[in-house]
Amino acid sequence: MDATVNGNSRFLRRGLKIVHLRLAAALGETGAIGIAAARVGISQPAASRLLAEMEEIAGRPIHLRSGRGIQLTPEGAALARRAARALAEIGAAEREVADLGRGLSGHVRLGAVTGPALDRVLPALRAARVALPLVTTEVVVAPSDPLCDLLLSGGVDFALARLAGGRDPSLFDLQPLEDEPVSLLVRPGHALARAGAIAPADLLAYDWVLPEPGTLLHRTVLERLAALGLPPPPGRLSTSSFLLTLAMLRESNAIAPLAAAVARRFAAGPEAGPEAGLVVLPIDLGIVVPTYSLVTLRGARLTPAAERLRDLIQAQTA
Template sequence: MRHVRCFLTIARCGSMTAAAREMNSSQPAVSRSLAELEKLVGQPLFERGGRGLTLTEAGERLRRHLDPAVSQMEEGVRLAGGTAAVPRVSVGMLPNVARTLAMRSSVMFKEDAPDVDLELHWANVSELIVRLNRGEIDMLLGRLLSLEHMDGVSFEHLYPENIVFAVHHTHPFAARPDDVTLSEVGAELVVVPLAGTIIRRELDKFMTARGLARFRRQIETVSFEFTRSFLRETPSVAAIPLGAIRHELAEGELVKLGLSGEELVGSVGISFRSGRALSPEAARFAEVVRVVARDYA
């Protein structure tokens, strides 16, 4: 068990030093445990590089099997000791659904199941996928994940969602939203998703198809709270998922421009760990999500 916990901690932390710190151990001890496990497996489990330790293909296969197994063992120990936890549903959410699908589903679920604890986790996609694989979260709400994150993950489509271009209602573009061209947007300061994110890749495809590599003046961020505040304070344009600004559009604070394209349409849904059954409480939450999603379809 020591070797298993050591391996999973290194995989999560990405370095021997960080893993040793988390385990309250020494780096030589952690390194020794990993070496013993790799000898037992018969091949390396990590690649050593300038950016730390990354799982090899063998290491990734091992992690996918050990993560849920360890979670089940820990739950079994709690049950055997008579300390079973209160029924709990743990959900990961991406920023585009935090104020809409996740929020409304949470309200409806707690009204229906007040005695079930509900945990909502907000982190980057890679961290949420690690938690999903480990069984720490039951499902993930948000846009369809990129291919590198879909191994061992199943996705249930709920509704399509556009990336939209938006401005504050005081911006000159707000007076003629349907007539604004991409060239005009390109002359403005534009807030775009951070490089490497799912929505940035969709935006890049849209731009490339129209002969543009990037905006001349741009700010990159994954914080939609920053983007909304920035639009209020500056005469700028934002490329942002519709779900992140539904409230502001409905209230007239922000105005959506008429620019659109099939490259900007993504799928919003629920990501599950393939082959892992949901608890009755988690299945109940998933059904609530499906009901709420109908309003956005």
């Protein structure tokens, strides 16, 4: 006859209990019913009764008397080994449930625009490796508009972003964090990087790599240039791809406005060689992208793990 019927163990149907498993595991370790009973926290007569119950449940002898102790039969040894494994799994389940409740394990999905991804998410993930070693994280770096879509679809738990135009603000909870100053980056060896002084009009002699028209950074750059009395910059490439922007900068004389957090990570000094990082131009046009926020769906409750990672991110400063 099979040991299980429709997933229901015959042992369980016959009354096998946790205390039986604990005694079996203790007998497997000690070979002495008195010591095993003490480990389980019961009297020796009670342990003897439980042992008799286990043999009735198993339908086979599981021990033999051996001097002052007992010797497990092959069936008894198998039961003791499996009992120890089952108790270990129960203990692991207890720890996992407790860790999930405290946010010490789990999986977190978050999104961020590029600057906050470097300034806040990256150092928070470094801290989480120590504080939350069992939490796994998935990070989506993208513009605010697709991040809002991911929030609405449940693709991320929270995002560091801005509420994209046309979005219903009643659907989101926003905690404002910081605005983003913008720097201008070029390749090492660029003529402007070697110039002693740069006038704003000098910048218009070169192509600019901007995000697609309609994006927040694109609008912010054009509005600031207009406020300075300057026309839109020349540009034959528009892209929100960070990697493509970096490649274009390294292989041409183009200029790219990027968040200062990005510039700090990838910039080298103005005298850097051609294999070094990019160079921040020594001119501040006063381009500042409006404040980004920690964005969640209104009324949504974060998992404990997501709450802990969110708190680590909030603790970072640019």
